[in-house]
Each structure stands twice: as structure tokens, then as C-alpha cells.
Amino acid sequence: ALILLAVSLVCFIVSEVGWELSKPWREAYYADKFFGNGIMVKSFADGSCYTYDCCNRKKLSPRLDWVSERPERDSLTVFCDKKGRRGFLNVNTGKIEIEGQYRRAWHFSEGLAAVQGDNGLIGFINHDNVLVIPMVFDFCRGHDYVFRDGHCVMIDSDTGLYGAVGREGTWKLPPEYDSFMPIYSGNDYWLVKKDGFEGLVDRDMKFVFEPLYDEIDYASQFGTAFLSKDGIKQQVSFDGEVL
Numbered sequence: 410a411l412i413l414l415a416v417s418l419v420c421f422i423v424s425e426v427g428w429e430l431s432k433p434w435r436e437a438y439y440a441d442k443f444f445g446n447g448i449m450v451k452s453f454a455d456g457s458c459y460t461y462d463c464c465n466r467k468k469l470s471p472r473l474d475w476v477s478e479r480p481e482r483d484s485l486t487v488f489c490d491k492k493g494r495r496g497f498l499n500v501n502t503g504k505i506e507i508e509g510q511y512r513r514a515w516h517f518s519e520g521l522a523a524v525q526g527d528n529g530l531i532g533f534i535n536h537d538n539v540l541v542i543p544m545v546f547d548f549c550r551g552h553d554y555v556f557r558d559g560h561c562v563m564i565d566s567d568t569g570l571y572g573a574v575g576r577e578g579t580w581k582l583p584p585e586y587d588s589f590m591p592i593y594s595g596n597d598y599w600l601v602k603k604d605g606f607e608g609l610v611d612r613d614m615k616f617v618f619e620p621l622y623d624e625i626d627y628a629s630q631f632g633t634a635f636l637s638k639d640g641i642k643q644q645v646s647f648d649g650e651v652l
Contacts, residue, residue, distance in 0.1 A: 559576055
């Protein structure tokens with residue numbers, strides 16, 4: 410009986426040790442992603458993850474809820490810790506640079522990143538986690554708070570109307586437009602709509618064409634626009650000449 414008890418105890422210990430040793434491998438999940446330079450985000454079946462140095466076989470961060478993708482033009486990406494707070498980690502080192510402290514956060518664009526504070530409003534920080542634009546702007550779900558050519562499109566949550574804010578945090582165009590869309594054509598223009606009519610603004614938020622037209626088609630190959638109103642279409646240069 411004593412021999413059987415000893416054998417059972419040894420089998421139990423071996424079983425438990427083997428379970429613990431195999432646990433990380435059993436939890437390994439197909440959603441692992443690599444940032445390059447030997448840095449990866451190691452994911453687990455429960456959805457959590459941490460950053461890992463493959464070269465030195467070293468864990469670089471605590472267990473996190475998730476880590477965002479590697480940005481195209483910045484070294485910092487967003488993560489969410491186990492308390493649901495957002496921060497930023499360096500994709501080149503895998504280490505946390507800005508601790509989780511925000512309700513929401515967006516990737517850096519042109520040196521600034523939008524963050525949502527506990528007041529529910531949006532502001533912008535720099536890479537040193539200095540709040541350079543105060544948290545005074547409305548949050549609207551599904552909107553990307555990114556800068557393009559020195560401006561960020563914002564939404565008034567009460568009216569649902571769009572405007573544009575500069576890097577100093579002031580309105581360049583007030584939130585009174587139905588839509589506000591950049592034109593990706595190698596030139597920096599924004600198509601806006603107000604009261605059902607379309608207009609065109611340049612990178613300085615100056616109107617090239619006031620929102621008076623039923624439709625504006627920007628012809629990048631000609632450097633002109635086709636303006637439609639009341640069933641009539643004209644090709645017009647940006648200095649107002651009807652071609």
C-alpha cells in the first residue's frame with residue numbers, strides 16, 4: 410500500500426509539473442504577430458498577450474489585453490492593459506513608453522496622438538505624453554482622430570456636423586459641415602458638404618470653391634474641377650476661369 414501511495418504521488422507530481430511546463434505552449438495562439446527586429450506580440454487563447462524578444466527569449470511587457478498593429482509612420486502603437494486603460498509601447502523595443510492611463514487612444518499622426526480622458530473628451534498628446542491640445546473635443550464612436558496636412562477633422566456630437574482643427578487646437582473651419590472628406594490625389598484638398606451642397610477647400614482650409622454646387626469632381630490630371638449646378642456642368646480652373 411505504501412509503495413502504491415508513493416508511486417501515485419510521483420505520478421501526480423510529474424503530471425502537474427508537465428502540465429505547467431506545457432502550459433505556455435498549449436496557450437499559444439495563431440494571432441501572434443511580429444513587429445520586426447526580433448520583437449513579437451505573443452497572443453493566447455484567452456485573448457491576452459505580451460511583447461516578447463525572440464532573440465533573447467525575454468518577456469518585455471506585462472500581460473496585456475491587446476496590442477494594436479504596427480503604424481506605418483511611427484514607432485509607437487496603442488495597447489490596452491488588463492484594467493482597460495490605453496497606453497503606448499515601442500514596436501522597435503517591445504517596451505511600454507506611455508503607461509496605460511487613457512479611456513481610448515489612437516495612433517500618432519504628424520507627431521500627435523488623440524486620447525480620451527476620464528471626462529469623455531478628446532485631446533492630443535506628443536511622444537513625451539505631454540497634453541499639447543486640451544481634452545475639450547467631443548468623442549464620436551467610429552471616427553479616426555488623425556492629423557493630415559496639419560489638420561484633424563472633428564465632429565460635434567450634438568449636431569453630428571464636421572469641422573477642422575489645427576495643430577494648435579483651434580478651429581480652422583467650425584463644425585457646421587455635413588461631411589468633410591480628403592481627396593487623395595497627390596494634391597491636398599478637402600471636399601466638404603453643407604446644406605446638401607459641395608465645396609472644396611485647400612490644405613490651409615481656405616475655400617477654393619464655396620459649398621454652392623450640387624456636385625464637384627476634382628480632375629487631378631488637369632488641375633481643375635468640374636462643377637455641377639442646376640443640371641449644368643462646367644470645367645473651372647482653381648483661379649475661377651471657366652474653361
